Amino acid sequence: MFMLRAPVGPALEGTPKGFALSDVPTPVPDVRFTDGEGRPRALADFRGKVVLLNVWATWCLPCRTEMPTLDRLQAALGGGGFEVVALSVDRQGSETVKAFYSEIGVRNLAVRVDASGQALSGLAAVGLPTTILIDAEGRELGRLMGPTEWDAKDMVAFLKPIVEREAGGMAVPEKRKVRHDRLFFRTLHPFLVAHPAIGSAGDRHDDHVDRPRLGALARGGRPGPP
Template identity: 60%
Template sequence: MLALALFGALLAVAQPASAVEPPQDFAVHEAPVPVPEISFQDADGQPKTLADFHGKVLLLNIWATWCAPCRKEMPTLDRLQAKLGGPDFEVIALSMDRGGPDIVKKFFAEIGVEHLALNIDTTGKAMFTLGALGLPMTLLIDREGKEIGRLIGPGEWDSPEMMAFIRSHFGAN
């Protein structure tokens, strides 16, 4: 029995950092899968793709100002970006608002978003290309641009469990 307990303790210590359990409802792929090419614009109307962020772990959140659960989770994404954002990680909040960036700017100002960059796809094509069945939908993408997993529906992105899970994919402390 002691040998079994010791083996279990050693196994727990030997687990790689990425062995952190995913939060409830976060679907993780057995192996990372390619993410289809999507295009969108930044706040200045400049074209962007996910390739512009190559080398970073990304949390790509597909949302809209008219989506009540999206509006509720946005402050948690802003806090996550404030806490973990940097050279290794970035939250990309990609709005599907057809009315343009001014609607998103107004919403960000109303709720006090300070750390998220404004990104928008007024065509809605990214949502369909990524297979979003509804909003919000969030993908965790590795440094090579492959999807680690996704959450359909809102998340509490700045919770200790979620932050530990995300950190485990880029080695932040």
């Protein structure tokens, strides 16, 4: 089933097409999963890094198509300040993911699996793939629903300054008042697919991101005064 949603409002300058941002950073649930060796892991393990969380499955054709671009993005930006966390919701577990990675030549992404599918509801991911940008404090800055080319020049140019500024300790305190414009917008992508664990694609909630702060980070500058 396709999810159709008309975009609302203009994108921030420099924001890649389809990336949905809003006003206030929203804490992301501490989703739990296992690594390739079956050890328990959680999103909290990545606190202090900017995380690009991609929720996907091997049976999802758009997910399979974009996975090499996520692998290349991790190779380009991955390190102490940034990580692509590709979280599979395959019910068959890590061996299925390992086989797929081997098949397409993924070398830079670690195996992470939530076979229970609970991450879908926790993250309000109504379809696959869903990709969420999370700051170093564990808060959602925005999301993109559907596949894209994650190693494209405009995407790397958008993400790199954010990673650099977050790594430099420029995260905005929770209680700081910021200027914002109240414009929310959503995405439209014809390839978004519903996951069987959640049935038909429904409406997701609007997530909130500090737009002035993110815009300043993306442009390589400092956020404005409160």
